[in-house]
Amino acid sequence: MIKSRKIRFASLGSGSKGNATLVSCGETHLLIDCGFAMKETTRRLQRLGVEPAELTAVLITHEHGDHIGGAGALVRRYQLPLYTTNGTKISGRFNGEVPDWRAINPEHSFAVKDLEVWPVTVPHDAREPVQFVISDGANRLGVLTDLGSITPHVVRHFQSCQALVLEANHDPDMLARGPYPVSLKRRVGGDFGHLSNQQAADFLTQIETDKLSHLVASHLSEQNNDPYLACSAFAKAVNTTPDWITLANQEEGFGWRDIQA
Numbered sequence: 471m472i473k474s475r476k477i478r479f480a481s482l483g484s485g486s487k488g489n490a491t492l493v494s495c496g497e498t499h500l501l502i503d504c505g506f507a508m509k510e511t512t513r514r515l516q517r518l519g520v521e522p523a524e525l526t527a528v529l530i531t532h533e534h535g536d537h538i539g540g541a542g543a544l545v546r547r548y549q550l551p552l553y554t555t556n557g558t559k560i561s562g563r564f565n566g567e568v569p570d571w572r573a574i575n576p577e578h579s580f581a582v583k584d585l586e587v588w589p590v591t592v593p594h595d596a597r598e599p600v601q602f603v604i605s606d607g608a609n610r611l612g613v614l615t616d617l618g619s620i621t622p623h624v625v626r627h628f629q630s631c632q633a634l635v636l637e638a639n640h641d642p643d644m645l646a647r648g649p650y651p652v653s654l655k656r657r658v659g660g661d662f663g664h665l666s667n668q669q670a671a672d673f674l675t676q677i678e679t680d681k682l683s684h685l686v687a688s689h690l691s692e693q694n695n696d697p698y699l700a701c702s703a704f705a706k707a708v709n710t711t712p713d714w715i716t717l718a719n720q721e722e723g724f725g726w727r728d729i730q731a
């Protein structure tokens with residue numbers, strides 16, 4: 471009998487106030503980042519039909535609060551394995567003990583039950599930040615947010631994904647005119663900050679997108695971006711219309727998307 475493979479993914483919410491992406495394959499449920507408090511994480515997981523106790527593991531990309539805010543409490547309450555780089559571990563941003571910490575070595579893949587995870591180093595102002603390509607052996611999902619620039623290394627690793635959750639943080643004009651203090655504008659727009667719509671769109675023209683069946687614009691700044699600008703930039707880069715692009719927002723994230731072999 472041929473085992474039917476299917477990766478499903480959804481978002482609990484995405485943006486500067488909190489991020490969490492759920493990736494499932496059969497009974498394997500990985501939570502990538504946990505930027506919401508435990509009660510809120512639970513509510514958002516249940517909205518997607520998953521109980522926190524059903525999670526297989528929590529994987530963290532880096533130690534910024536919008537990614538680890540609720541992780542410590544969640545893994546302690548449900549005794550879940552927590553995967554982070556050593557840099558993230560020693561950042562001191564986890565409050566309290568982590569019962570089952572497992573090391574991520576950037577550029578070394580590892581398996582968590584039915585899924586294989588490739589951690590990819592990205593330029594971002596954290597201790598040892600990574601983003602992930604996740605595969606069930608047949609299909610690949612790329613999760614790529616929180617990076618200030620696109621490196622050849624990133625381009626090499628995110629080729630030929632069937633689904634991509636990609637940062638579209640800001641529109642440079644809106645950032646320049648917006649309310650942020652100068653130092654924060656410089657940080658967000660810098661090489662170790664966040665991708666603009668156009669930087670992300672340029673990245674899409676550098677990778678193989680023929681197999682792409684889901685493209686998500688994520689980690690949008692509520693103050694410095696407009697969803698239509700982000701989706702239009704992505705659509706133009708992959709030769710489609712803006713309504714084909716999925717938008718991940720802060721309140722709702724987005725519902726389940728299936729990648730089928």
Ligand SMILES: [Zn+2]
Nearest residue numbers: 534536537616
């Ligand atoms: Zn972030």
Ligand SMILES: [Zn+2]
Nearest residue numbers: 532534594616
């Ligand atoms: Zn960050």
